[in-house]
Structure formats: C-alpha cells, structure tokens
Amino acid sequence: MSGAPLLPFLSACLRRQLLLAFRRPLEIANPLLFFLLVVMLFPLGIGPDPRQLAEFAPGILWIVALLATLLAAESLFRVDFEDGTLEQLLLTPQPLYLSCLSYVLAHWLLTGLPLTLVAPLFAVMLQLPPPALPALMLSLLLGTAVLSLVGSIGAALTVGLKRGGLLISLLIIPFYVPVLIFGSGAVQFAALGNSAQPQLLVLGGMLSLAIALAPFAIAAGLRISVDAG
C-alpha cells in the first residue's frame, strides 16, 4: 500500500480542521475579539494621548497579535490529545509532516490571517500613520505564520503534560523575540517614512526556515507526548 496521494490528504486534513473550527464559530472570532479587547485596554491603562499612542502603536499591535497567537497555539493539540485523535493520527500510514503542516496552516488561517486583515482597523484606532499600514499588514502576514509554526512546536511538546500548565508561554516566548523585533521594527520604520523592506525580507527568511523545519519538530513533539501520555 503506497499511501494515498499526498495533496488530497493535506486538503482533507485541512478541511477537517476548518470544519471543526466552524462548528465552534466563537473560537474563530476569539483571537479577533481578544485582539480588539486588549488593544482597547491600552488607551485605558496608558492614557488616551494620541501622539503617545501613535508612537507605540506598532509595538502594541505586534505584542497583542503575538499574545493572541500564543494563546490560540496553546490549545492547538489539547483536545485532540485528550480524545485520542493524536494516537490515531500517529497510526495512519500518512506522513506526519503533512498532518502537522495542516494543523499549523489551519491555525494560521484562523488566527494569523484574520488578525492581519483586521489590523488596519485597530491601527487607525491607535492613530498609526496610514503610510505604515501596508508594512503592518505584510509584516503580520509573514510574522504570524512564523509565530504559528514556532508556537505549535511548543504546543506539541507540552500537550501531554499533566503537570505542565501553561508551560508553553515560557518555552515559546523567547523564540518569538526575533519575530517581534523585526515585525514591530518594520512598522516603526514605515511609520517614520522609511522602507521596511529589509525587515520584511528577514521575516520572509524566518518563515521559509520555519516551514522547512518546524513540522519535523512538531511531529517529534507529538510522538513524544503521545508516548508519555
């Protein structure tokens, strides 16, 4: 048995993940709402001075996007671990690389992409200068994908832990640092009227590296977690 052709399997995986997500529509809206609510907290906590807000908008937007992705990643495999889906997944004759990729892809389609799409709205609320919007969106588009990939590694490693708690934030935030730096750097550059191309290129580089390597780490993590479970 040679296994089904790979592309149909990837698409079946992805469709299933999306179907599951659409069965809990709130789950989809959630990163967005979280984004909105937390962004709203900043003027309340810091003070509504528009100049200040404008100066910090890139950082705030990026930090909140990072947190939203992190929190969504945390539960990426949890239900599937508990109900035994992962066990069964490990026993299929399909390459685990693809299944892992589909999990991440679905995660990104449901968090990173919508965040990217609504970010301009929040940027306007925080008085970010309009010329910075393309850089904001592009950096989020690339950056959130890296965040999803890296976050999933942490999720895979910690999913089986009975004593782990939210360990994932400790494991993963250090790896998020470069993405945050280049992501918010891109927006800051653009807001000052410079070209954000170098930063975006770096983000692109990180993304290619992550796509090539992360699924292997995720697969290894899942195997270990199921084994220890």
Added chain:
Amino acid sequence: MSGAPLLPFLSACLRRQLLLAFRRPLEIANPLLFFLLVVMLFPLGIGPDPRQLAEFAPGILWIVALLATLLAAESLFRVDFEDGTLEQLLLTPQPLYLSCLSYVLAHWLLTGLPLTLVAPLFAVMLQLPPPALPALMLSLLLGTAVLSLVGSIGAALTVGLKRGGLLISLLIIPFYVPVLIFGSGAVQFAALGNSAQPQLLVLGGMLSLAIALAPFAIAAGLRISVDAG
C-alpha cells in the same frame, strides 16, 4: 444532617485546591513567568528608552497583571468540569457559596498574591519611580482579588460549553475595565507624587461588593454548566 461546621469545610476546600496546585508547581510559577515574559516584550516592541518606559510602566504592569489573571481564570473550573468533580461538588450537602469562595481564594493566592509580591521587581525593570511602589502593590493586592472574583464568574458560565472557546475574555474584559482604570490610575497618581488614596478606596469598595455577590453568581453559573454538560 446539618452539614459539617463551615469553617473546617472552607479550609479543607482550600487545602485541597492548594495541594492540587503544588502537584503542578509550574502552574504556580506560571503567572509569574508569564508576567515577566510579557513585560519583557514591551521594551522589545516599543523600544528601550527608559523615560518612555517609566511613563508607561503603570499601564503596562496593570494590563499584563490583568491578562495573567484572566488567562489563569479561564482554566479555573475546566479540569474539574471534565473529570466530574463539579458534578460531585453539586451533590455535596455543603453550601456551594463556600466551595466557590474557596476556588476563588485559591486562585487569588496562586496568581494575584504572587503577582503583587513580585511586581516591585518588574516595576524597577520598567523604571517606575520608587515612590509609586506602595501604591502599585496595594492597588494590585485589592485589584487582583476583584479580577479573580469577576473572572471566576465568567469561567463558571463558560466551562461547560463545547463550542465556547476563549469566550471568557469577551465576557469578562468589559468588567475588568473599571478595575484597570482605577488600578493604573492609582499608580500613575503615586508616580506623580500625589496620594493614591481615592483610587484605592474605590478598589476596596469594588472588592467588598464582589466578595459579597460574586460567589452566588459563580455557584449559579456552575449549576447551569453542569446541567447543560
């Protein structure tokens, strides 16, 4: 049967919650690490200028404390719902008010209190002027207790939902807004050399109100969730 005397029951409840927490020591360290990690993200996202950081320190510290509490609240009843502990709790002859109070108390002892205790460290890292430290600690002490009580209501209402996801942040953050305003307000006032007493009094008032009422709301929420589970 008149039920056991109430105080021993409350203390048994509390001891059990704490014992459970100490079985996963990471879970305890987690709000602290989360706090530290997210505080670290701000200079990275915004820039390391000490003057800017000092200005935003009250807001940043309060927002991050709020998020840490919120995220810890989210999972307060989840495991207990899934393993049937809540079912059994509803069937005990003990007043549910007390059990709910003990859940919240344990939650606060494990998140709010440690956050309050380590906050000065982070405040120093963010260059908050030292005279504001007492106000920071007092406001966090009172404020995180309110956050725990209110957050638990949200957790109780959403714990049984199979399609709810992180709905809790949507339900609860609006109620957190006043706490955030008075809490960070207190620190800002103190940082400018004024007395933070009015804000602290308001926080104290909120706390008494929440202690009196929230456990009833939590109990009702738990009943509804178990019923629908």
Added chain:
Amino acid sequence: MLCVEALVLERGGRLLLNDFSLRVSAGQLVLIEGDNGSGKTSLLRALAGLARYDHTGSIRRSAESLLYLGHKSGLKGLLTPRENLAWYCQSHSQSHGRDQRNADIEAALAAVDLVGFEDVLCHNLSAGQQRRVNLARLYLSPAPLWLLDEPFAAIDRTGVVGLVRTLVQQVERGGAVVMTSHQALQTDHPITRIRLGQA
C-alpha cells in the same frame, strides 16, 4: 425514598421517556436496562438532580443525601486515591475526626483491592484501578440512596463479584440502589428490573 411521577424526558429532539413513573423504597435494588442510547444515563442524572432542564414531571427524594456515580469519575488525577477519598469524606460532612476517617479510607481501599496503590497519583493508575477508587466511595458513603451508572464498567471479574455483594449489603441494611448495567447481575437478591427504550 424516591418517587417519580409523570416524567417526560426529551433529549436531542428525541422523546426518551414518556409519562414514566417509578417508586423506590428502602431495601429495593432497581436495575435499569436498555440498549445504548435508550436514556439510562439521562434518567439517572435527572434522578440525582443534576439535569433539570430536559425533563418535565415530578421527582421527589425523601433521602437527605445520595451517592451518584456517573460516566465521569470525579477523581483528580493529580491526587492519590487516599487524598481523593479524604476529600470525598470531608465534603460529605463526616465529622468523626481525622483518625477515624483515615481508618475508614484504608478499609475502603482494601475493599476495592487497591492495597499498595494508595499513594500513586490517580492518573498513573489503569482504567480499572481508577474506577475502583471511584467505587471505594460506596464504602464511605452514609447515603441511603445510591444511583450508579454502569458501576461494573472496566472492572475485572473478581471485582464485579465483590461489588455485587456490596450492593446487596446496602439494600439489606435498608438502603436502596438504582443502577444500570450492560452486564448480567448475578445475585439471589430480588431485583426490580426496568426496561427503557419502548417510549
């Protein structure tokens, strides 16, 4: 001890019980039978007072307290069997002092054959062992009315024999048991059988 009248139970758009009546008195062992999905669990949850929104009709319990054992274990995986049972005793208002309680718990754990596992975290026990910890509550409960949903699930054969004996003892000393099971119940004690699934 338990009196159910005109119960109408509907779940997921399906009518499971229609005008169902049941009267359980002290000394009775009631076995609720029925195919998968016939409504046994739903009925027991309604009897226990855990589910109140999916039925109409009256359910009256004269017993002050009851013991319910459902599909979910109610055990904490991060506590040991001993700690789990101690909590059970504490939350069910047994105020006879710590030593008495500990002795009771030892006895209960011995009764379900878990000697040697008292201090292993529950999530490191096998499925059947976890179930046994849960069943140990039977030996600690003063409740006159027991509602047991498939108590034999995951229990090995010798375990089932011991369990049946315990159930019979409970009804013989004036309690009542309402239970479901897919396995045959082998005992000489008279059993009231109720078959669901003809609604």
Added chain:
Amino acid sequence: MLCVEALVLERGGRLLLNDFSLRVSAGQLVLIEGDNGSGKTSLLRALAGLARYDHTGSIRRSAESLLYLGHKSGLKGLLTPRENLAWYCQSHSQSHGRDQRNADIEAALAAVDLVGFEDVLCHNLSAGQQRRVNLARLYLSPAPLWLLDEPFAAIDRTGVVGLVRTLVQQVERGGAVVMTSHQALQTDHPITRIRLGQA
C-alpha cells in the same frame, strides 16, 4: 503477523511483564486477560507502537497497517459519526472515490446499529453510541491486524453479540485480533488466551 520477544515492561516502578514472548499469526484470535492494572493496556500500546519508552525487547510487526482501539475514543465530539468515519477512511489511504466511501460508511454505521444518528454531533450521543461509532472503524479498516482494548465496554448485550461475530469474521478471512476484555467471549472459534499478572 506480530512477533514479540523478550519484552520487559515496567510502569510506575512496577515490573509488569518480564521476558514476555508472543507470536501472532494470521487467523488467530488472542484474548489477553488479567486483573485491573495487570498491564493489558500498556502491552497493547507497546504492540501498536504508541509507547516506546517504557519497555525493552523486540516487537516486530509484519503487517503494514494495524487498527488500534484504546480507552480513548479518537472521535471528535463536534463532528457527526459520518464525518468522523470519513476522516478515518481518508487518513487510512482508501482511495476508492467518494461515492464508494460514503456507501461503505453507511454500511458500517448500519452494522453498529446507528441508523438515524448519522448526523448527530458525537458529543450528543450516549456513551455506548460513541463507542459504537468508534467500533464502526472495524467495518472500514483494511488492516489485517486489530489491537482492541476492551471493545465491549459500554456496549449493550445485543451489540456485544454482533461484535463478537465481526471479530470471528476478521480472523476467518485471514486477519488477526489481539484483544482484552473483562467480559466472557462467547464464540466457538478457538481462542488463544494469555493471562497477565504473574510477572
């Protein structure tokens, strides 16, 4: 089909199997018996290749694929039985086209007596019905080797009879079944019994 040699299995500091050997060939129905906590689940997980860090020794499977059914269901509560099974087929490389697949799934659901529940979300099914959805995989799997951990749990009596028939058919057509159960297995087919718990 399966060859186990010198297996030493240790869990939670307890030696469960010591120098255990087993050889399963086509047409064999192996029933692993043992008390609660004797290591049946641990053994099956090791055989399936899901647990590799708690044993030493060699486990060789000549079958390309196997079907494992454990204590956890592997079903998604938010999908319907039909959708759950469709995913199972897709992930197990059955490339006979969508219509064929749907027909197979209908047949499997009918075989486990779930007609009328095909489109109910799984978390709205009863415990036994969920188990049945899980067992429907037996009718869809081309795997020659089945590893079943307490397949009868939560299944009603008529269900068990049907299930035993299915198991016998599987071994008669050249497959092999390794299973555990606390209930008696009533069939005329010869059964290889292995008793654990004497390590």
Added chain:
Amino acid sequence: MQFDSLAAALAMNGHGGYVWSVYLIAALVVVFLLLGPVLRSRRIMLERLGQLRREQAAQNKEVPLASGS
C-alpha cells in the same frame, strides 16, 4: 594590596556594599553548583544502598530456609 585597612577594603569608597554583595552571591552560587550535586548524589546513593541492604537481608533469610528443607 590596594587598601590600607580592613575598613577601607570593606567600604571601597562607598561601593563596598555593591561589590561585596556580588562576591557573596557569587560564593553562594559556587557553593550551590558544587555542593548541590554532591548532596544529591549522596541522597541517591543512600536510598539505593538501603534498598540493596534490604534485598540482601531478604535473600539471606531465604537461603537457609531453602537449604534446610
């Protein structure tokens, strides 16, 4: 020697508090790094030794019984 007296060495022109506290903490860390693993090994050894002794005692008891029968 850069300092005339012990007091001067302790004060270090007002920076003594900083310098000496750092050296003190460093000393504690060194102790932790060297003594920590040693104590840990010792505990492990003692536990295991006790276990071995018990096993031996059990064996010694069994052997005469076996030879006597």
Added chain:
Amino acid sequence: MWSFFHKLGSPPWLYAISGKILQWLLPVTLLLLAVGAVWGLLYAPADFRQGNSYRIIFVHVPASVVALAGYYVMATAGAISLIWKMKMADVAMRSCAPIGAALTFLALLSGAVWGKPTWGTWWIWDARVTSMLVLFFLYVGVISLYEAFDNEVAAARACAVLSLVGTVNIPIIYKSVDWWYSLHQPASIKFTEESSMHSDMLAPLLLMIVAFYCLFICSLLLYMRGEILRREGTTHWVRKLLLDAGDAHAV
C-alpha cells in the same frame, strides 16, 4: 576515535573517569577561584573612572561568558542524544541546565548590582542584558520541561528537541536583539571599552574566566555522576560500587 566515542557512552567508564578528573580538577578550581577573587577584590588597581565598583567585573564577565557557552554545550548534548540516541548525552544535557541557569542568574544579578553605581539604575534594556534575560528563560524552559514529564526518556527526548530548535534559533535571537538595540540605542549609556583594559586588570579577569570554566566542568561532572547513579541504580556495577562504598563506611 570511534572507540573513544563509544566509551563516552558507557556509564561505568564515564563514572570512573569523571571521578579521576574531579580528584585533581576540584582543588584546582577552588584554588583558582580563591586566588582570582582575592586578586580582584584586593590587589587589582582601581579603575580610574568607575573606582572600586568595577571589581564586580571579575564575577560578572566570567559568569556571563560561561553561561553563554553552557547553552551550546547543552544544545550539542541534546543533538547528540537525539541523533545517536546516546544516553550519556542526555545525562549531560540534563545536567547543563541548572548550572547554566545558576550562572545566568549570577550574571544578571551582578550586572544589575553593577548598574546601580555606574548607570544609576538597576536595570536597562540593553542588547546584552536583554539577550541574557532570554537565555535565562531558555534554561528555565528546559528545566521546567524536563520536570514536567513523568517519564524520564520522554523528558529527555522532549528537551533534546527543544534545545535542537534552540540551536537554530539562538543566533537569530542574538542577532535580532543586537539589531534592535542598535536601532534604538539611547546615547546616554555605554559600556566601558573593554579593549583599553589595563593588563593588571586583565590578568585576574582571565584567571577568573578560566576558573569559571573549571567550575562549570566540575559541576557538570558532579551532576552527571549523580544522574548516572540514579539511572543505573539497578545495574550490576552500581550495585557493586555501592556495596563496596557502604562496606568501607561500615568498617
């Protein structure tokens, strides 16, 4: 070469050889530390700009340097254990983490204390400081992940995966933090230029760096010995070793 590699993987050999090494390395380390500390504290000349507070350098810099190097040792051990399934490599990885974390902690703390007299503040978000903080989290992450697993082998594999991911990421993290800081650098704060250091100061500093490397090795070996004993507790050689040691004590 291969036979050496092979031997490295053998617990009894490693246990024996580490015992021999420690016999002379431990005294040497303590001596170096003592000499370095006294030299740095009392005999090195005062810095003309910072005065005596600069004496913290003799703790701060060695701790920082060795803490950084420790991560690479740990990650390499993790990679070896994952690729060649060498048990002793994951013993080494496991043992590196607490040492690295302790040294990082010392570096952060000594830096913070140094900051007060020189920068006038305990903390500054400088590139090196920030990356040191990140390093601290990486160490704590490995320790926590290890502790969170019940199963030893699974724990070791998980940590190996994590530190392998880390090896790819660490350079990226460092570069990016550097870039971030040079972008924002506020002009008011600068490190003292290390190149202009007087040789009277450099000598004790180099001595302390060597001492801290030795300390790292000693501690690592000590941790590994304990870990070996724990894991190999049921094997014949440990049994013999323990009984011999026990008899020696009893006599």
